[in-house]
Amino acid sequence: MATLDLINLTKQFGTVTAVDAVNLSVQDGEFMCILGPSGCGKSTLLRMIAGFEMPTEGDIRIAGDSVTHLGANKRPTAMVFQKYTLWPHMKVFDNIAFGLQLRRLPRAEIARKVEEALALVSLSGYEERYPSQLSGGQQQRVALARAIVLEPKILLLDEPFSSLDAILRVRLREELRRIQRRLKITAIFVTHDQEEALTLADRIAVMNAGRVEQLDAPTQIYDNPATLFVADFIGAMNLLQAQVSGGRIVLSGVTLDAPPGLQDGAATVAIRPEDMALLPDAAHAGAWRAVVEQISDLGHYRRALLDVGDGTLKIYLPKSAAVREGAQVAAFPRRYLIYANGGAPREVTRALPAEALTV
Amino acid sequence: MTTLARTSTRQRQWRGAILAYLLVAPPLLLMVLLIFIPATQSIARTLTISVDGQPGFSFSRYAAFFSDPISVNNLLFTFQVTLLTLAVIFIVCFPLSLYLRFSTGRIASAVQILALFPLFVPGIILCYALIRFLGTRGTLDTLLSLVGITGYRTPYLKPEAIVIGLVWESIPFTVLVLTAGLRQVSDTLIESARDVGAGDWTIFRRIILPLIVRPALIVFSLNFLGIFGSYTIPYLLGPAAPQMMGVFMQQTFGQYRRPDDAETQAVITFLICAFVGFLYVRTVASQRLTREEE
């Protein structure tokens, strides 16, 4: 229930820079996801906020006050770890009560708070069990109860559900979101599962090699990835090498219009599979000549792989789209982003020809 | 088809059972032949006396042992040395194991190797090394007088020397088991405790200590067995009297040629060790059980 500000936060392990000058502000009650590939520094960042790692440089402020020099046991944060987190020699009740006992609360109050916390994670009546008598999902719920019972200002979660099976993971993360909304607690959730981040977060910080590449709402991250890394990392994306010259973008097999003012030189064109339309006539301006290589039905949509001579394009089609494998088609990009010189991407949207197979 | 499948399953179970019995047979046989039968015979013999040429049941040998001040004194001495040694082992090994578990880097690995070093030194060599080091005009004496400290009184041939020797010998095993036990206490468990507000002392008392009670009990009982029945170190380093049971037995048997009394001493020692052994087995078994619950 507070804001969190990371200022120029850096952590080096010897010569490895795990977290590199991160600036990040989390709002009161916000649910922020930190998303990135393995080894990009997510856990290190979280552990610095919790107080388990001392930053090499920078400052951490909770509700405006610097906590950088406080030990983990003095910070108003609570962490849920990935696994093996409950004390095996204590019953569920004592696991949750431990922090309250350290704060010397009266017994009756401790009992009441533990009961409330267990009810919140739907585990009422499990007080007398030992952790070894709980399933993995129940253990993580107890860990969550243990964290929130202390009413921390910031709740930190480091891939708390990643060792659980897919169905349980989805259920628990929805439960977590419900609890977080109810308590209006500021939460930072580390994951390398983009679906998890996209469904849960108010905002996502995408990290790469110790840096925050983009900090935005999930739709923004998906629709307008700020860097080539984010474009590649989030969702499916066709990334194509291109050459810009004289207002045209020359790719292998097609030439597209460049947005005004784009400098000549090398560039990368990024096209989401759902931003691609199929046209039945094989030759069309600003579209690839393609052969449908493979079609897979993926429930509510179909995925087609197109052979464009010099490579493969991935496109998503509505279920109703009438295409067969082996058909000669034209692949028409309706919307694409151009990344050049490390700057912000330029976006181009085009009107869809009437005969398109895509909605 | 079904009958065939059933027979083959049964055959396989049979084969598994036979293999299991074959595997446990040799050690079991050895135990029965070398320990169980002689021990039972010994116990039986110590409880028999011959009355007019007829064997009869009697506690008289034990009565003799417990009414002989020297024997009782030696038994008490053995307990004293054993318990004192165990205490010193824990005072030395516990902090050492904690250090080895929680620190990383070159010094820690060097200490680790040093702690294991006694494992590679045979007991008898250790004894002579200790005599050279601790004896009058030994290394320690010389070093002390070099810095001007005189009047060094050697522990050699005193109970302290036995304790020093036994502690030295027990360090590697104790440290190995304790550090292994401490490694079971994951960093996450400790960090979770710190996270909810526990300081170092609370973490030690409420998290680490309860979680290594079992390994500690295991080393405690195994060390007890080794120390209580030890021979070489008390024989070479200890006083002529009182004696530890191992030395006492050997002397009663070899020098005084009283095999009956030696047998009684052996049975008493055996029963004490068997009791501690039972505690050990129970600790290990209860650990197995909790594992299975998981």
Ligand SMILES: Nc1ncnc2c1ncn2[C@@H]1O[C@H](COP(=O)(O)OP(=O)(O)OP(=O)(O)O)[C@@H](O)[C@H]1O
């Ligand atoms: N205690 C440490 N000592 C040395 N290097 C470390 C330490 N902790 C982390 N690192 C390094 O810092 C970098 C970031 O690690 P971190 O654990 O933060 O990654 P992560 O994003 O959480 O990865 P994952 O998704 O696999 O959990 C890695 O290169 C890692 O090897």
Ligand SMILES: [Mg+2]
């Ligand atoms: Mg991590």
